[in-house]
Amino acid sequence: MSDNGPVAGYDKHAYEPFAVTVDLAVFTLRAGRLHILLVERGHEPYAGRWALPGGFLEPHESAEGAARRELAEETGLADVAGLHLEQLRTYSEPGRDPRMRVVSVAFAALVPDAPQAHGGGDAARAAWLPYGTQGPLAFDHDRILADAQIRVGGKLEYTCLATAFCPPEFTLGELRQVYEVVWGTDLDPANFRRKVLATPGFVERVPGASRLTGGRGKPAALFRAGDATSLHPPLLRPAHEPTERPRR
Amino acid sequence: MSDNGPVAGYDKHAYEPFAVTVDLAVFTLRAGRLHILLVERGHEPYAGRWALPGGFLEPHESAEGAARRELAEETGLADVAGLHLEQLRTYSEPGRDPRMRVVSVAFAALVPDAPQAHGGGDAARAAWLPYGTQGPLAFDHDRILADAQIRVGGKLEYTCLATAFCPPEFTLGELRQVYEVVWGTDLDPANFRRKVLATPGFVERVPGASRLTGGRGKPAALFRAGDATSLHPPLLRPAHEPTERPRR
DNA sequence: ACAAAAGTGTTTGAGTTACACCCATGT
DNA sequence: ACATGGGTGTAACTCAAACACTTTTGT
Numbered sequence: 001m002s003d004n005g006p007v008a009g010y011d012k013h014a015y016e017p018f019a020v021t022v023d024l025a026v027f028t029l030r031a032g033r034l035h036i037l038l039v040e041r042g043h044e045p046y047a048g049r050w051a052l053p054g055g056f057l058e059p060h061e062s063a064e065g066a067a068r069r070e071l072a073e074e075t076g077l078a079d080v081a082g083l084h085l086e087q088l089r090t091y092s093e094p095g096r097d098p099r100m101r102v103v104s105v106a107f108a109a110l111v112p113d114a115p116q117a118h119g120g121g122d123a124a125r126a127a128w129l130p131y132g133t134q135g136p137l138a139f140d141h142d143r144i145l146a147d148a149q150i151r152v153g154g155k156l157e158y159t160c161l162a163t164a165f166c167p168p169e170f171t172l173g174e175l176r177q178v179y180e181v182v183w184g185t186d187l188d189p190a191n192f193r194r195k196v197l198a199t200p201g202f203v204e205r206v207p208g209a210s211r212l213t214g215g216r217g218k219p220a221a222l223f224r225a226g227d228a229t230s231l232h233p234p235l236l237r238p239a240h241e242p243t244e245r246p247r248r
Numbered sequence: 249m250s251d252n253g254p255v256a257g258y259d260k261h262a263y264e265p266f267a268v269t270v271d272l273a274v275f276t277l278r279a280g281r282l283h284i285l286l287v288e289r290g291h292e293p294y295a296g297r298w299a300l301p302g303g304f305l306e307p308h309e310s311a312e313g314a315a316r317r318e319l320a321e322e323t324g325l326a327d328v329a330g331l332h333l334e335q336l337r338t339y340s341e342p343g344r345d346p347r348m349r350v351v352s353v354a355f356a357a358l359v360p361d362a363p364q365a366h367g368g369g370d371a372a373r374a375a376w377l378p379y380g381t382q383g384p385l386a387f388d389h390d391r392i393l394a395d396a397q398i399r400v401g402g403k404l405e406y407t408c409l410a411t412a413f414c415p416p417e418f419t420l421g422e423l424r425q426v427y428e429v430v431w432g433t434d435l436d437p438a439n440f441r442r443k444v445l446a447t448p449g450f451v452e453r454v455p456g457a458s459r460l461t462g463g464r465g466k467p468a469a470l471f472r473a474g475d476a477t478s479l480h481p482p483l484l485r486p487a488h489e490p491t492e493r494p495r496r
Numbered sequence: 497a498c499a500a501a502a503g504t505g506t507t508t509g510a511g512t513t514a515c516a517c518c519c520a521t522g523t
Numbered sequence: 524a525c526a527t528g529g530g531t532g533t534a535a536c537t538c539a540a541a542c543a544c545t546t547t548t549g550t
Contacts, residue, residue: 017265017266018265018266018267018268018305018351019266020266020268020340020351057266057340057351059342059349060342061342062340062341062342063338063340063351064340087337087338089335089337089338090311090335090337090338090353092268092305092310092311092312092353093310094307094308094309094310101307103266103268103305103311103351103353105338105340105351233484234482236481239480
């Protein structure tokens with residue numbers, strides 16, 4: 001952005017051009033497992049491999065705009081406007097695409113329990129796969145996906161992001177399951193409930209309504225996502241390995 | 249990255265090329281204030297305005313590589329390898345540079361009390377300015393800088409990042425000052441000390457040595473940065489609006 | 497009746513805050 | 524002597540983990 005680069009006059013074609021793309025890690029919760037949206041590549045390189053959905057930036061759009069457009073095309077969802085879409089980071093290592101220099105802005109998207117995936121506008125096959133079963137992906141998409149999963153898991157701790165996985169109305173048990181599935185841990189239902197309700201604006205009660213929770217158990221109250229976005233104090237993930245702490 | 253874009257054959261010059269640059273928000277602590285490294289623009293647009301240092305990606309380097317190269321050029325520091333450099337996000341709105349389509353990967357860098365800034369390899373003037381006194385910057389750099397400051401402040405809470413502002417050996421008072429300056433709050437020295445020492449790997453004692461703290465007061469023990477990177481439990485910033493707390 | 501999940505209550509303990517107090521140095 | 528910042532001790536408080544217990548459904 002400064003003029004300290006080698007080109008002072010911005011000769012548009014003097015240098016090897018960079019292609020700029022977006023890649024999307026689209027997560028959903030289905031059948032109690034974290035799923036990820038993937039497309040199958042039709043040609044080389046990596047023909048037949050799964051890859052993250054994505055595509056080129058068009059001249060008039062920002063990376064966020066391109067990501068939301070791709071999200072709509074690949075998921076087939078009608079109202080893509082309300083979905084959570086978050087820029088992750090940009091991957092720019094030379095050689096990450098063998099054909100040319102591609103700089104890719106990666107995004108993470110969170111969608112409620114998903115409609116059928118379909119191959120977007122073109123012939124590529126698209127599918128929701130349980131996270132962890134996807135095998136090696138094309139390009140550096142394994143790394144992007146891993147980075148995305150870490151980011152999403154971390155953001156659950158200090159944001160109200162978890163509601164993005166839920167339908168418009170949900171029970172606290174469903175909300176708790178979001179944390180349990182993404183973190184791979186169990187949470188105490190009683191303490192979770194207190195914690196969520198003690199955070200103003202995290203969720204709000206839907207008056208009157210309640211939902212039977214799959215047959216078993218007492219019917220649960222329904223909640224909507226509130227207008228809060230951050231979680232103070234945070235909802236900390238249980239310590240994975242209990243830290244051996246020296247006492248004085 | 250997928251082939252869902254409009255161009256299947258990767259014709260390198262068929263599209264308006266994107267320029268890819270890096271922009272750096274370089275922070276340091278000097279004289280008890282947060283300072284930011286800026287360069288003065290020599291020509292239009294925004295001639296005479298301050299801007300973040302940065303420049304074009306060269307064909308063989310990643311954004312991280314370009315950022316570290318620019319950091320070395322602009323700060324004049326010898327060992328730029330150990331400095332903390334962190335990708336912030338990518339700014340890609342069309343029109344953010346009036347001349348052409350520029351996609352910029354922004355980084356935040358943290359350096360210990362700084363040597364003289366000098367204009368890098370070219371004629372641009374460079375200087376350390378106290379954060380907040382810089383006036384409107386060129387392009388969208390005000391926003392990038394604000395985003396960077398928020399990110400750095402937040403990361404102090406749950407990472408060991410604060411040592412990146414310190415020289416190789418430092419006192420706990422100096423480390424505490426990092427938090428106080430970046431957050432703009434005062435911290436209790438006693439509790440801060442306990443908190444830092446209770447986190448394994450945050451700092452380690454330099455045996456024997458101690459430093460006179462600018463003349464006044466008891467000589468303080470010296471510490472080095474440890475090998476820990478994250479802070480569990482976090483060192484939370486005091487509540488911004490003081491919660492009405494019943495006194496004992 | 498039993499299992500299962502929602503929801504409430506209570507105990508306990510870890511961690512933080514606030515502040516009192518001593519220590520070592522320069523002026 | 525006194526101011527200044529380093530460093531230790533401690534009581535009060537807050538919050539969250541753990542778990543017992545009641546409620547309401549389906550089988």
